[in-house]
Amino acid sequence: MDFDYLCDVADNRKDTEPDDFFFNFAGLNGRFVFDQYGRIFHSSESNLRIEQVSNQQFEITAEDGTVYVFGKNRAGTETACETSTYPAQLGGTSCISSWYLTEILASDGTDRISFKYLSDNSQSVFHSGQTHHYPVGPTPYSQCNSEEWDYGTLHTIVIADSRRLREIAFTGGKLTFTSLKDRQDLGWGGYRLDEMKIENDLRYLRNFKFSYSYFNNGTSDAKRLQLKSVEEYDNSVRKPPHRFTYNESITYNGLSLPKICSKAQDHWGFYNGAFDNERLLHGIPAGQYNGVLLAGANREPGADFLAGVGMLEKIQYPSGGSTRFEFEAHDTGGGKGYRKVPQTQFVTTNIGGSALESSQTFTLSEGVLASVVFERPSPDFLRTHDFKCAPTFNLINVNTGEPVGVDSYNVVPTFAGDQNRIVVPNVGLQANIPYQIQVVSDSRCGATADPGLLSALNSSITVRYEVSTSEVISLAKKRIGGLRIKTITDYDGIDAANDVVRSYRYERAEDLSSGEVVDEPTYGYQYTINQNDPVSNPTNGMDC
Numbered sequence: 001m002d003f004d005y006l007c008d009v010a011d012n013r014k015d016t017e018p019d020d021f022f023f024n025f026a027g028l029n030g031r032f033v034f035d036q037y038g039r040i041f042h043s044s045e046s047n048l049r050i051e052q053v054s055n056q057q058f059e060i061t062a063e064d065g066t067v068y069v070f071g072k073n074r075a076g077t078e079t080a081c082e083t084s085t086y087p088a089q090l091g092g093t094s095c096i097s098s099w100y101l102t103e104i105l106a107s108d109g110t111d112r113i114s115f116k117y118l119s120d121n122s123q124s125v126f127h128s129g130q131t132h133h134y135p136v137g138p139t140p141y142s143q144c145n146s147e148e149w150d151y152g153t154l155h156t157i158v159i160a161d162s163r164r165l166r167e168i169a170f171t172g173g174k175l176t177f178t179s180l181k182d183r184q185d186l187g188w189g190g191y192r193l194d195e196m197k198i199e200n201d202l203r204y205l206r207n208f209k210f211s212y213s214y215f216n217n218g219t220s221d222a223k224r225l226q227l228k229s230v231e232e233y234d235n236s237v238r239k240p241p242h243r244f245t246y247n248e249s250i251t252y253n254g255l256s257l258p259k260i261c262s263k264a265q266d267h268w269g270f271y272n273g274a275f276d277n278e279r280l281l282h283g284i285p286a287g288q289y290n291g292v293l294l295a296g297a298n299r300e301p302g303a304d305f306l307a308g309v310g311m312l313e314k315i316q317y318p319s320g321g322s323t324r325f326e327f328e329a330h331d332t333g334g335g336k337g338y339r340k341v342p343q344t345q346f347v348t349t350n351i352g353g354s355a356l357e358s359s360q361t362f363t364l365s366e367g368v369l370a371s372v373v374f375e376r377p378s379p380d381f382l383r384t385h386d387f388k389c390a391p392t393f394n395l396i397n398v399n400t401g402e403p404v405g406v407d408s409y410n411v412v413p414t415f416a417g418d419q420n421r422i423v424v425p426n427v428g429l430q431a432n433i434p435y436q437i438q439v440v441s442d443s444r445c446g447a448t449a450d451p452g453l454l455s456a457l458n459s460s461i462t463v464r465y466e467v468s469t470s471e472v473i474s475l476a477k478k479r480i481g482g483l484r485i486k487t488i489t490d491y492d493g494i495d496a497a498n499d500v501v502r503s504y505r506y507e508r509a510e511d512l513s514s515g516e517v518v519d520e521p522t523y524g525y526q527y528t529i530n531q532n533d534p535v536s537n538p539t540n541g542m543d544c
Contacts, residue, residue: 007034023060024154025068055230056081060097066106071099073114073400078102080117099161115172118179120191164191166506169226175198183252185214188543192225206234211241215310221260224310240318250306257310267521270479272302282523296469301329301479308483320493328486335512340466348460349391349439359438362463365523367431370465372411372424377457379418379497390415391441391459395427398434426522429465437461462514477513480520 008014018033040050045115049061056079057071061490080100086093168175177196179191196208209231215224231241248256253277260265263277270306271437274297283296315323349358374393382389393412395404404427406413412424431437439459491501508513 002036002222002337023070025060025061026066026104028060028062030321054095056099057506059274066539067105067107067475068101069105069150070104073094073102074105078116080115080163082163084161086160099164104283111169111171114167115165115376116167118166118191120162120164120181121188122160122162122190129196130364154258173198173205183225185220185225187220191479195286204235206232208232215246216255216259218254222255224257242318243316244312245314247311248309265299266301266481268300270301270481270483271306272298272300272481273306273309274298274300274302279357288535292376299479304329304479322491322493324489325485326487326489327483329482330482330484331477331506332480332508332515332517333513334475335509336472337475338468339473341469342464342466342467345437345463346460347439348458349441350457350459357440358526359436361434361436363432363434364429364465364467366468368465368467369418369425370427370429370463371426373421373460373462373464374413374424375421375462376415376459378420381456385458389441390438393459393461394438395434395435395461395463396438398436404429404435426461474511475513480515480517 005014011017014036018035020033020187021030022031023029028044030042030048030318031043031059032040032050033043034040038052040052042048042050047063049295051059051061053059054072057069059070062068066449071081080102081096082098082100083094092138100115100117102115104193164177164179166177167177175194175196178195178197180194181189181191183190183192188446192212193210195210198205198207211231213228215226226246227244229241229243232239233341250256250273252273255275258271258275259377262275263280264272264274265280266272272402277297280295280299281296282299307329308325311327312325314325317323324471337424345360345362347360371490372395376391377387379390395411397404410425411427413424414424439461441459484506485504487504488502492498508514
């Protein structure tokens with residue numbers, strides 16, 4: 001055991017989580033890490049040898065002996081490393097983040113392919129966190145009733161000294177890439193590929209000319225570059241171009257695609273057409289906290305008619321033929337299932353009555369996800385009428401006597417301040433296990449004979465869920481983020497009757513989608529009120 005290393009870790013002088021390095025070239029891909037001694041371990045199943053020659057150079061030797069050099073070439077005449085500079089809030093540091101392929105060497109040393117690059121300063125823009133502070137205190141606490149949005153830094157900008165390929169040289173010839181730095185969709189300017197030339201040692205062979213346009217008009221953050229045509233020619237012949245058409249059928253405020261850093265995003269970051277989103281924060285459902293309803297961003301996937309907006313729609317060939325593409329949104333679910341009916345388990349007690357406890361036991365025939373609602377009298381009402389008490393809630397597994405939990409936490413929440421209603425969604429309850437819900441009154445309350453007060457002193461637990469019936473029904477599919485190809489139609493340029501249409505279906509069975517949601521976000525809310533204890537110090541004082 002390396003005791004010095006453990007001491008460095010304990011004193012935060014060593015980072016115990018190694019950086020991941022990824023590679024992808026010539027059909028080979030994988031990742032590798034360094035251990036604390038600088039040794040390299042890689043995940044590829046191939047017998048690759050990976051070496052770090054210097055901070056600016058890596059070499060990877062393939063099974064056939066071919067050597068791939070990244071960063072600085074062996075002669076030291078070409079260095080292709082990308083350096084990223086992070087903003088001050090992320091430390092303001094600069095580091096090499098990418099090593100580009102600079103040469104490929106044959107195992108016997110007889111052949112070599114070299115790569116040359118030009119420098120291109122670029123920026124990567126990311127959304128950063130947002131926080132919403134919203135007052136939910138009662139009217140007397142007016143000093144706390146100010147709503148505040150804390151956006152932080154809306155966009156994190158990482159500046160990179162990146163590289164653009166300008167030449168590939170090989171035995172007997174080379175490819176030359178000409179780029180123009182005149183892009184209108186990047187605020188800092190940027191390169192676009194203008195021309196690619198192929199030549200051998202004796203003469204120029206052919207050129208490919210790239211022409212562009214833009215989605216949207218206006219400022220650079222609204223424009224998006226699009227390739228319109230590719231034209232091939234040589235010294236004597238200029239061929240008709242390949243032309244590209246895109247889906248720009250849907251517009252909003254003159255935009256067919258959202259601006260860069262638009263908040264019109266679904267849960268997974270795909271465009272959903274919700275241009276009215278002012279933020280990315282999801283809303284708080286009605287009744288989640290003390291009756292508060294906060295409208296947030298629409299993060300649901302876009303409607304079907306948005307599928308394919310901005311996507312390649314058609315390729316027109318020099319021969320007159322064409323290929324058309326149709327896209328659709330990803331989905332999941334569907335198929336056949338049993339109709340479900342809602343059921344409710346409910347228990348209540350009155351903290352001003354003579355009974356101090358109320359409970360109910362129930363068993364389910366199938367596992368369910370339940371919504372559990374906990375309600376108590378308003379603490380402000382209790383203080384006003386001199387009730388120095390509070391109810392206790394329990395939801396337990398009768399077999400074990402343990403409380404039901406979500407992610408190892410007790411489902412029963414802790415009320416804060418003047419909260420009187422809390423909803424806990426997605427509580428997993430198993431089949432054939434008896435559960436008990438229980439509300440226990442505080443013995444300090446005492447009984448009251450005032451019928452006008454009794455109705456306001458109820459405390460309850462409500463468990464809502466759905467159970468299956470024997471009736472078979474068709475289940476609706478659920479749209480999720482992203483697109484997939486639906487049809488590809490090839491036209492020969494002569495007669496549409498000759499069209500070749502390839503259709504794609506994504507189903508495991510009739511109407512049952514093959515799609516699976518690997519990661520669907522859930523949204524949580526933190527609710528906090530600083531307030532004096534209404535039992536031990538029942539005053540209206542409140543600290544904000």
